[in-house]
Amino acid sequence: xxxxxxxxxxxxxxxxSETQAQLFPFVLQLADTSLIxxxxxxxxxxxxxxxxxxxxxxxxxxxxxxEARSYYQYAAELEGKGRTEDDLAYLRSAVEYRNPLLVEQxxxxxxxxIVRQFIYDCFHYxxxxxxxxxxxxxxxxxxxxxxxxxxYHIKWSSEWVIRLGDGTEESRRRVEKAIGNLWRYSGELxxxxxxxxxxQAAGLVPDYAAIQQQxxxxxxxxxxxxxxxxxxxxxxxxxxKDGRHTEHLGYLLAELQYMQRTYPGLEW
Amino acid sequence: METLELTQEEQFQARIDAxxxxxxxxxxxxxxxxxxxxxxxxxxxxxxxxxxPEGNWITRAPSLKRKSILLAKVQDEAGHGLYLYSAAExxxxxxxxxxxxLHSGKAKYSSIFNYPTLSWADMGCVGWLVDGAAILNQxxxxxxxxxxxxxxxxxxxxxESFHQRQGFEIMQTLCEGSPEQKAMAQxxxxxxxxxxxxxxxxxxxxxxxxxxxxxWRIKRFTxxxxxxxxxxxxxxxxxxLGLTVPDPNLKWNEAKQGYDFGDVDxxxxxxxxxxxxxxxxxxxxxxxxxxxxxxxxxxxxxxxAEKRKQREAVAA
Amino acid sequence: MTQKEWPLWEVFIRSKQxxxxxxxxxxxxADAEMAIQNARDVYTRRLEGVSIWVVESTNVHASNPDDAxxxxxxxxxxxxRHPTFYQVPDSIKHM
Numbered sequence: 001x002x003x004x005x006x007x008x009x010x011x012x013x014x015x016x017s018e019t020q021a022q023l024f025p026f027v028l029q030l031a032d033t034s035l036i037x038x039x040x041x042x043x044x045x046x047x048x049x050x051x052x053x054x055x056x057x058x059x060x061x062x063x064x065x066x067e068a069r070s071y072y073q074y075a076a077e078l079e080g081k082g083r084t085e086d087d088l089a090y091l092r093s094a095v096e097y098r099n100p101l102l103v104e105q106x107x108x109x110x111x112x113x114i115v116r117q118f119i120y121d122c123f124h125y126x127x128x129x130x131x132x133x134x135x136x137x138x139x140x141x142x143x144x145x146x147x148x149x150x151x152y153h154i155k156w157s158s159e160w161v162i163r164l165g166d167g168t169e170e171s172r173r174r175v176e177k178a179i180g181n182l183w184r185y186s187g188e189l190x191x192x193x194x195x196x197x198x199x200q201a202a203g204l205v206p207d208y209a210a211i212q213q214q215x216x217x218x219x220x221x222x223x224x225x226x227x228x229x230x231x232x233x234x235x236x237x238x239x240x241k242d243g244r245h246t247e248h249l250g251y252l253l254a255e256l257q258y259m260q261r262t263y264p265g266l267e268w
Numbered sequence: 269m270e271t272l273e274l275t276q277e278e279q280f281q282a283r284i285d286a287x288x289x290x291x292x293x294x295x296x297x298x299x300x301x302x303x304x305x306x307x308x309x310x311x312x313x314x315x316x317x318x319x320x321p322e323g324n325w326i327t328r329a330p331s332l333k334r335k336s337i338l339l340a341k342v343q344d345e346a347g348h349g350l351y352l353y354s355a356a357e358x359x360x361x362x363x364x365x366x367x368x369x370l371h372s373g374k375a376k377y378s379s380i381f382n383y384p385t386l387s388w389a390d391m392g393c394v395g396w397l398v399d400g401a402a403i404l405n406q407x408x409x410x411x412x413x414x415x416x417x418x419x420x421x422x423x424x425x426x427x428e429s430f431h432q433r434q435g436f437e438i439m440q441t442l443c444e445g446s447p448e449q450k451a452m453a454q455x456x457x458x459x460x461x462x463x464x465x466x467x468x469x470x471x472x473x474x475x476x477x478x479x480x481x482x483x484w485r486i487k488r489f490t491x492x493x494x495x496x497x498x499x500x501x502x503x504x505x506x507x508x509l510g511l512t513v514p515d516p517n518l519k520w521n522e523a524k525q526g527y528d529f530g531d532v533d534x535x536x537x538x539x540x541x542x543x544x545x546x547x548x549x550x551x552x553x554x555x556x557x558x559x560x561x562x563x564x565x566x567x568x569x570x571x572x573a574e575k576r577k578q579r580e581a582v583a584a
Numbered sequence: 585m586t587q588k589e590w591p592l593w594e595v596f597i598r599s600k601q602x603x604x605x606x607x608x609x610x611x612x613x614a615d616a617e618m619a620i621q622n623a624r625d626v627y628t629r630r631l632e633g634v635s636i637w638v639v640e641s642t643n644v645h646a647s648n649p650d651d652a653x654x655x656x657x658x659x660x661x662x663x664x665r666h667p668t669f670y671q672v673p674d675s676i677k678h679m
Contacts, residue, residue, distance in 0.1 A: 035332075039327060042326045042327060042335075042339050043326075043327060045319065045323045045326055045339060045342050045343065045346075046319035046320050046323035046342065046346075046554070046558070047323075047554065047557075047558040048558065048562065049558070049561070049562025049563075049565035049566060050562055050565070050566055050590070050612065051316070051346055051349060051350050051353070051612075052350065052611055052612060052613065052622040052625070052626065053565075053622075054319075054343075054346045055343055055346050055347060055350070055622070055625045055626055056621065056622065056625045058339055058340075058342070058343035058346065059343070059625050059629070061339060062336060062339055062340055062343070065332065065335060065336050065339065066336065068332070069332050069333075069336070072332070085332055086331045086332055089332055090330075090331075109561065110561075110562070110565045155621075156621060159617065159618070159621075162572070163568055163569045163572040163573075163614070164565075164568050164572075166572050166575060167567070167568025167569065167571045167572040168564065168567055168568045168571045170564045170567075170568070171564055171565070171567070171568030171571075174564070255327045255328055256327060256328070258328050259328060259329070259330035259388060260330060260331075263330075263446075263448065263449075266330075266445055266446055266448075266449060267441060267445060268330035268331050268334055268388070268438075268441060268442075268445075291649070293646055293648065293649050294649045295649070343629075344629070347626055347629065350609075350611060350626055351609055354609045354610040354611065355609075357592060357610065358610075362589060363589060363612060364589045416609075419609075420609065423609075427630070566590060566614075569590065569614035569615075569618070570588060570590060570614050572614070572615075573614040573615040576615065
């Protein structure tokens with residue numbers, strides 16, 4: 001029997017403990033991040049540079065969408081107020097969304113999409129490796145499932161960075177421009193927000209310093225093969241994880257939430 | 269020479285009549301090859317262009333579950349396009365050439381995708397009606413005479429049944445929902461019913477190639493036969509949903525054990541075929557744009573592969 | 585059209601451990617690694633495989649259908665190669 005739940009099966013759910021309940025904003029942040037990135041990737045569907053890559057991007061989008069649903073379902077459980085995954089995704093405004101700024105950036109050309117994906121994949125993959133062996137069983141189970149997908153994503157986006165960097169003059173110019181535009185959003189991923197700091201102190205969320213090092217090492221390796229330079233001294237934007245977003249998110253949500261906002265409270 | 273050619277053609281037809289599949293390297297009449305390339309590539313183009321009207325709604329799907337299903341479904345269409353291009357390529361057609369023909373307007377695709385998707389109910393209608401019609405067309409093609417085409421169609425049909433079911437489920441949910449939702453479903457059916465009937469092509473009397481195609485077993489039922497089958501299949505489903513089929517002439521005919529139904533607006537049909545549908549221009553433009561904007565990406569990947577090959581050659 | 589197309593690759597998939605790889609179709613990719621990944625995305629969306637082979641289509645050499653008679657028919661009269669050609673007494677088991 002197939003069920004709608006995308007959460008990996010765990011022992012029968014007891015009411016979340018108080019420690020667990022603290023995780024709510026963090027799980028919600030993960031959910032928002034995966035959803036927004038899935039949404040952006042799904043915008044490519046039907047418009048990719050070649051049919052084979054259209055399929056690849058849709059696959060990655062579906063992975064993120066599935067992951068988002070698992071987090072939303074878990075977040076709803078942690079919150080315990082009877083909200084559903086859809087309530088959380090469709091009925092919160094831009095300032096309530098907690099995704100980092102990087103993932104809400106528009107698709108641009110293929111180079112922008114690849115660089116955005118690559119930066120996030122580097123963080124995502126290493127984060128999941130930590131969460132997988134973290135103290136929260138449900139989060140660990142979701143990470144365990146997702147890390148296999150993320151391992152594929154990081155391979156896919158790394159190879160594309162290399163192809164574009166070490167491809168033609170034009171691809172190099174475009175990928176360099178994309179890096180130039182997106183780099184300022186990379187720092188936020190591993191800069192803990194106040195919420196994350198508190199959870200890190202409680203040992204519920206992994207330390208980001210180690211993840212940042214792993215990320216940097218991977219990026220350095222890939223950029224070297226791609227004959228690209230890692231930008232230095234870039235001022236890092238942040239705020240998404242606290243609900244202060246770029247203007248792009250509002251438009252994205254207007255589209256994403258259109259049906260639920262126009263026809264409140266219905267089943268689809 | 270003349271007699272030898274005849275013998276080959278007769279042998280070929282005999283194999284087809286005995287239901288022996290034709291494989292890529294087998295001898296085949298030029299006309300068979302050309303007709304197949306046209307038919308398969310047209311079908312592939314339909315899958316490709318068919319991604320657009322539904323792709324429209326991926327970003328607006330009303331729930332996370334629906335969003336996942338719709339994205340998976342539209343992605344499947346990309347897959348189907350790919351299976352079919354791959355089948356046509358076994359006949360010596362190149363994907364680039366087929367796409368060039370699509371982009372120049374020389375090659376056709378199913379006219380149904382030149383209609384706009386205006387409401388969420390359209391996702392239901394496309395799945396339920398359009399995919400339902402496609403399945404009727406496609407299931408017989410799983411036994412078509414050309415091996416790679418038949419095998420591609422087996423894959424397509426296996427995946428397509430999920431598409432129709434998800435469409436029906438959307439309709440059912442709407443019909444069991446609020447009055448507003450039910451009206452949305454009815455309005456969708458009103459707009460999609462006739463264009464779907466047009467999907468089976470012109471009347472048999474105006475479809476001159478049908479006989480040859482049936483002989484070659486690359487078409488197994490006539491347009492009118494399939495249209496009748498479709499109406500007989502869908503009317504009870506519409507009744508189940510509590511929806512009204514927008515055809516005042518629709519009536520059960522006890523003698524033929526099927527429905528009598530009104531005539532399709534053939535003027536509209538030919539207009540859309542000629543490029544005057546609501547979305548012909550946008551659909552083609554979207555495809556051309558994706559292809560052109562993707563050119564540098566495809567070029568870069570090739571250039572990189574070439575560089576790597578050369579480096580490996582030097583290293584060896 | 586000046587630009588070259590990505591090469592065509594034939595895809596073979598092992599649907600589960602213990603079975604042979606089977607030809608499933610083809611696709612375009614710039615290199616072998618990409619061909620494998622594309623094959624994964626195109627041909628294993630529904631758990632159809634556990635292993636993938638790709639071969640650039642130009643490297644596949646096929647027999648000629650015109651040779652079919654010369655190639656395959658000579659096997660027709662070698663029925664002694666099949667176990668059913670031999671009569672084994674009913675009382676003999678395990679043979």
